[in-house]
Amino acid sequence: MTWPARLLVALNAILAVVLSSQLRDQRDDPVLPAGGMHRAAVAIEDVSEFSLPADSAFAEIVQRPVFSRNRRPPELSRPKEGGGPQSSxxxxxxxxxxxxxxxxxxxxxxxxxxxxxxxxxxxxxxxxxxxxxxxxxxxxxxxxxxxxxxxxxxxxxxxxx
The missing domain is CATH 2.30.30.830 (SH3 type barrels.)
Structure with a gap:
């Protein structure tokens, strides 16, 4: 093997070692959002302050149900009071x-x-x-x-x- 070929093989080996160490280090690092750890801590605080909207915010959905064919709420069946026709x-x-x-x-x-x-x-x-x-x-x-x-x-x- 000539000296240019040996030099090329040696450089390729060094490049392979450097790339594999870089990939290994990148895999071990946690993924942080842009801005670093401070921004991640702020995002967690924002989530902890979340609360559900009031029931009144969903009034339109209750009045016009999306999955009802006629977009009207179904009549709820109530227990019968007293005597009525009953079947066996x-x-x-x-x-x-x-x-x-x-x-x-x-x-x-x-x-x-x-x-x-x-x-x-x-x-x-x-x-x-x-x-x-x-x-x-x-x-x-x-x-x-x-x-x-x-x-x-x-x-x-x-x-x-």
């Missing part, structure tokens, strides 16, 4: 959704009407009381009879109007 058979319903929060559980049913039927735990429908709501099933009770209903995947196409 659970109405033909399809459980299509469950909403579980820290203070309330609501099940959403498709009853072949234009709007979804919403029932919270303890509410009744045709004499059947929605006893429990779980993430994937609900249980109705009518006297001593009970009937479970599992959450089913929607198979029909949902088209926005």
């Amino acid at each position: 058979e659970l109405p033909d319903l399809l459980l299509v959704g469950v909403i579980i929060s820290s203070d309330r559980r609501v099940a959403l049913f498709d009853d072949d009407s234009s709007e979804l039927l919403r029932l919270a735990e303890g509410e009744t429908l045709d004499g059947w009381t929605l006893e429990t709501i779980q993430p994937d099933a609900v249980v109705f009770r009518h006297g001593t009879a009970s009937q479970a209903m599992e959450l089913k995947a929607l198979t029909r196409d949902i088209v926005a109007e």
Whole structure:
């Protein structure tokens, strides 16, 4: 090997060592925003002062729900008071959704009407009381009879109007 070739090999080896050490050092350094550590500390303080807006800020969303076909809030079903027509058979319903929060559980049913039927735990429908709501099933009770209903995947196409 001639001396220019040896020199070229030696320079390439030195360059490879320098580049690999630079890459290794860059990988070990934490990524800081422009401006260094002071700006990162300020950003964390800003986040800690965050608070949710008041419920009134969402009034338009509640009045005109985005995912409702007619952009009107659905009528909530209320427990029946006193005597009314009661059936010994659970109405033909399809459980299509469950909403579980820290203070309330609501099940959403498709009853072949234009709007979804919403029932919270303890509410009744045709004499059947929605006893429990779980993430994937609900249980109705009518006297001593009970009937479970599992959450089913929607198979029909949902088209926005």
